[in-house]
Amino acid sequence: AQSVTQLGSHVSVSEGALVLLRCNYSSSVPPYLFWYVQYPNQGLQLLLKYTTGATLVKGINGFEAEFKKSETSFHLTKPSAHMSDAAEYFCAVSEGAGANSKLTFGKGITLSVRP
Amino acid sequence: DAGITQSPRHKVTETGTPVTLRCHQTENHRYMYWYRQDPGHGLRLIHYSYGVKDTDKGEVSDGYSVSRSKTEDFLLTLESATSSQTSVYFCAISDPVISPLHFGNGTRLTVT
Numbered sequence: 001a002q003s004v005t006q007l008g009s010h011v012s013v014s015e016g017a018l019v020l021l022r023c024n025y026s027s028s029v030p031p032y033l034f035w036y037v038q039y040p041n042q043g044l045q046l047l048l049k050y051t052t053g054a055t056l057v058k059g060i061n062g063f064e065a066e067f068k069k070s071e072t073s074f075h076l077t078k079p080s081a082h083m084s085d086a087a088e089y090f091c092a093v094s095e096g097a098g099a100n101s102k103l104t105f106g107k108g109i110t111l112s113v114r115p
Numbered sequence: 116d117a118g119i120t121q122s123p124r125h126k127v128t129e130t131g132t133p134v135t136l137r138c139h140q141t142e143n144h145r146y147m148y149w150y151r152q153d154p155g156h157g158l159r160l161i162h163y164s165y166g167v168k169d170t171d172k173g174e175v176s177d178g179y180s181v182s183r184s185k186t187e188d189f190l191l192t193l194e195s196a197t198s199s200q201t202s203v204y205f206c207a208i209s210d211p212v213i214s215p216l217h218f219g220n221g222t223r224l225t226v227t
Contacts, residue, residue: 009155036216041220041221042221043119043205043207043218043219043220043221044205044207044216044218045218046215046216046217049215090157090158102160102163102173104160105150105157105159106157107157108157
């Protein structure tokens, strides 16, 4: 069965500092991987996704993630944090894209950005 | 919001009462999902639908039922609400099946 592990529940960085949010996955087949962001009182929005092809994926708002099969990881990074990045971030995995494929989400990480 | 409306946005109900949450989409997407979000648990799939009258269970389906009589509407029913069902409920849609999910803004349900 597929699963996602997001270590820690809260990350705090200073404005302008590197953002690194970790995600490790488990999947019995080549995975499809996603990062979503949730701002207060809103639904989740897609930041980026990996399906096949290039392992470095660029998303919105300057975020990117790299698929590393050997490490079963899909960590999210941003070179310079902005105050508006403060939100909750979810990593998700799906085993393929068939009719029975469903997303499994991690528990989420809250990102705080200090002035 | 990709044309997804959840109603109501907030609801307080008593233990033992039935509750129905509605998800309405204007995107004509085939796949619809109900998730619940709880602190420390992330999002967990309750039920999903892959077409009109075609539904299936997710990982936390006990105590919930769903119906989809039209492409645009997906209803989630709590037959007899319990305090453990206090949560934020999100509807999501996608088409094709594993294209990114688009989420509604959620329904905050409190069972007293």
